[in-house]
Amino acid sequence: MRVVFDFILIPLYFKEIIDVISQAYINRATIARPLFNLVLIIVGLNFAVAVTARWRQFIYFNFLINVVQGLRNFTFQKIEQNSQTFFANTFAGSLVTKSRRFVNAFESMLDVFVFNFIQILVIFIGVFVVLIGESTAITFMIFGFVLVYFMVILFFIKKKMKYDVLEAEQDSKISGRLADIFGNILAVKFFSARKSEITSFGKYTDEGAQRSRRALFFGGKIEVVQSIFTFLILSIILYILIKFWIDDKISTGTVVLVETYVSLILHRLWELSNALIKFMKSASDMKEMIDIFEIVPDILDPQNPELLKIQEGNIVFENISFKYQNGQEVFNKFNLDIKSGERVGIVGHSGAGKSTITSLILRFMDVSDGRIIIDGQDIRNVTQDDLRSVISYVPQESILFHRTIRENIAYGKQNSTEEKIISAARKAHASEFISQLSKGYDTFVGERGVKLSGGERQRIAIARAMLKNAPILVLDEATSSLDSVSESYIQDAFNELMKGKTTIVIAHRLSTIQKMDRIVVLDEGEIAEEGTHKELLEKKGVYAELWNHQTGGFLE
Numbered sequence: 001m002r003v004v005f006d007f008i009l010i011p012l013y014f015k016e017i018i019d020v021i022s023q024a025y026i027n028r029a030t031i032a033r034p035l036f037n038l039v040l041i042i043v044g045l046n047f048a049v050a051v052t053a054r055w056r057q058f059i060y061f062n063f064l065i066n067v068v069q070g071l072r073n074f075t076f077q078k079i080e081q082n083s084q085t086f087f088a089n090t091f092a093g094s095l096v097t098k099s100r101r102f103v104n105a106f107e108s109m110l111d112v113f114v115f116n117f118i119q120i121l122v123i124f125i126g127v128f129v130v131l132i133g134e135s136t137a138i139t140f141m142i143f144g145f146v147l148v149y150f151m152v153i154l155f156f157i158k159k160k161m162k163y164d165v166l167e168a169e170q171d172s173k174i175s176g177r178l179a180d181i182f183g184n185i186l187a188v189k190f191f192s193a194r195k196s197e198i199t200s201f202g203k204y205t206d207e208g209a210q211r212s213r214r215a216l217f218f219g220g221k222i223e224v225v226q227s228i229f230t231f232l233i234l235s236i237i238l239y240i241l242i243k244f245w246i247d248d249k250i251s252t253g254t255v256v257l258v259e260t261y262v263s264l265i266l267h268r269l270w271e272l273s274n275a276l277i278k279f280m281k282s283a284s285d286m287k288e289m290i291d292i293f294e295i296v297p298d299i300l301d302p303q304n305p306e307l308l309k310i311q312e313g314n315i316v317f318e319n320i321s322f323k324y325q326n327g328q329e330v331f332n333k334f335n336l337d338i339k340s341g342e343r344v345g346i347v348g349h350s351g352a353g354k355s356t357i358t359s360l361i362l363r364f365m366d367v368s369d370g371r372i373i374i375d376g377q378d379i380r381n382v383t384q385d386d387l388r389s390v391i392s393y394v395p396q397e398s399i400l401f402h403r404t405i406r407e408n409i410a411y412g413k414q415n416s417t418e419e420k421i422i423s424a425a426r427k428a429h430a431s432e433f434i435s436q437l438s439k440g441y442d443t444f445v446g447e448r449g450v451k452l453s454g455g456e457r458q459r460i461a462i463a464r465a466m467l468k469n470a471p472i473l474v475l476d477e478a479t480s481s482l483d484s485v486s487e488s489y490i491q492d493a494f495n496e497l498m499k500g501k502t503t504i505v506i507a508h509r510l511s512t513i514q515k516m517d518r519i520v521v522l523d524e525g526e527i528a529e530e531g532t533h534k535e536l537l538e539k540k541g542v543y544a545e546l547w548n549h550q551t552g553g554f555l556e
Helices: 002-021 028-080 084-088 092-134 136-183 185-190 194-246 252-293 354-361 384-389 405-412 418-427 454-468 484-497 533-539 542-548
Strands: 315-323 329-338 343-348 369-374 391-394 472-476 502-506 518-523 526-531
Touching: 028 092, 028 252, 092 136, 092 252, 136 185, 136 194, 136 252, 194 252, 315 354, 329 354, 329 526, 343 354, 343 542, 354 472, 354 502, 384 391, 391 454, 405 418, 405 454, 418 454, 454 484, 518 533, 518 542, 526 533, 526 542, 533 542
Parallel strands: 343 502, 343 518, 391 472, 472 502
Antiparallel strands: 315 329, 315 369, 518 526
């Protein structure tokens, strides 16, 4: 409504005023009332413009906020659903940049659509309706010029889009590189690699500057073409209008009206061209994230998942085979039966398949053949969230959020009471150092727990697993970051935690698994031998060799 009032009707009534006052032979006193009536109409229209503008702004802002919120949630969910393999192959920093750029680009495109595309469409229709009654010839001439102008500019804008795509790609690479450097800033400092990283990062920004320069300079060429077209159209139409007025084919007011409309249209076309450039650049900025949206996750939940029946934790690897994406085979017809409540240690040289077993149980990866059954239920028949809800997992490198210690401990069971959180921390021997912190459990641990020592981070992770209290416990070298004293405390806690639970311990430090019910020794994806610590030492096989080559509990 604002566009119709402001840009179509008000100029039309000004045209009426000019036509009235341009007739010199009319007595001015006799036209006073009609003139003031026209002025009142224009005043009313201006008032309507002001009111509708505020009303439109309120509706648009409310709509925009809701759309942006929805897009952010949608983007997070689409990225999060991808498998561990996807995140292992993608810079976290570039993902953040792509997602932010996607939302911002959509917001820009929405602005262009509402304030440029829709407005100029309404203006075109309104101007056409008004001018067709004034002069059919002038109307079609104007819109013929506009069509040619628009098609030429659109041709150049499409050519510019390839430069925008390249610019967006390099921007993502720069963000990824930046995140990689800052995420490993300690390595940069203790290897004195500051100068080499500055040089390396400079190469990324140099390429980014070149791509931005090509995109911006091509945009400058488009503006030159716009300027030429605007000059030609204004000049030609003004000449034709004067000819029509001299031949008495149009009135003085019509000359003013047409010039007003043409100036308005050309001004709007200039804005539309710039908006189209912005629109296409936004589309280019969105492309990388849309490509991610189209990725089918490696690991999918079943369409009709079964209800979770896992309670005891009897784990069976039944003739499983697995290969990495590069073709490297890890398991071929592998079988392993872990009884409910059994504590099993898994050892072997690097590359034997120890950590792969963990990833397969948690469905970070799927077997290529065979199946993994827990309590008689194929783990691929339940949702990933249901499966992982019955497994407590402590990885070799603790996973902490830049949140409070309380939030990190309670992450696996977020409705836990304060008493249970403190109890878990005490069992994990984390309460000793937490009590010494000025803010205690309200202490923020920093990104990835950087404010804590390695041992402290690991004890927080162990406390989190204790609080979750799932029937299956998976420890992937969970005591590797602890000193000997802390490890002895944690072992006591683990002994209590393991009671009644199926436990899998992936170990390089063999001292951590001496008391396991069974130790499975892997060698090139096969079970080389299994038994208790004492039995395996007596066999003098692979395990005994590993044990004898240890110094201070570590493999050489």
